[in-house]
Amino acid sequence: NRPLVSGRESNLSTGWQPLPSPGLLPLPSLYSPNCALWTQRLPPATPFRPREMSLKRECKFCRNNGEATATFSSHALRCPRTKQLICPVLRSYVCGICGATGDDAHTHNYCPQLKSE
Numbered sequence: 001n002r003p004l005v006s007g008r009e010s011n012l013s014t015g016w017q018p019l020p021s022p023g024l025l026p027l028p029s030l031y032s033p034n035c036a037l038w039t040q041r042l043p044p045a046t047p048f049r050p051r052e053m054s055l056k057r058e059c060k061f062c063r064n065n066g067e068a069t070a071t072f073s074s075h076a077l078r079c080p081r082t083k084q085l086i087c088p089v090l091r092s093y094v095c096g097i098c099g100a101t102g103d104d105a106h107t108h109n110y111c112p113q114l115k116s117e
Contacts (some may be wrong), residue, residue, distance in 0.1 A: 059087050 062072035067089070077087045085091055085103055094101045097111045108114070 061087050061090050
């Protein structure tokens with residue numbers, strides 16, 4: 001095992017050189033033809049918002065079935081990240097054709113057995 005070294009010794013043995021402070025680095029001229037300000041147009045700044053927060057929390061299934069606003073706006077049909085079915089109304093439904101419920105719940109019109117026939 002090599003002993004740990006610090007300071008100037010480690011810089012000499014590894015060839016590592018510290019970067020100059022940001023105030024000492026040359027800045028590109030605003031009038032330079034290669035300057036990004038002249039060669040591209042930047043989009044307007046928008047505040048960062050995670051994708052899940054920007055999605056409207058509304059269950060399409062409940063809304064299309066005529067449920068009250070308080071009901072369909074209290075949850076989404078699926079989890080935005082995992083796409084797992086989270087609507088409590090549809091999850092509790094039992095398909096009359098194949099008996100699927102929970103994660104695999106669907107209505108009569110969307111039954112996989114109906115499509116295969």
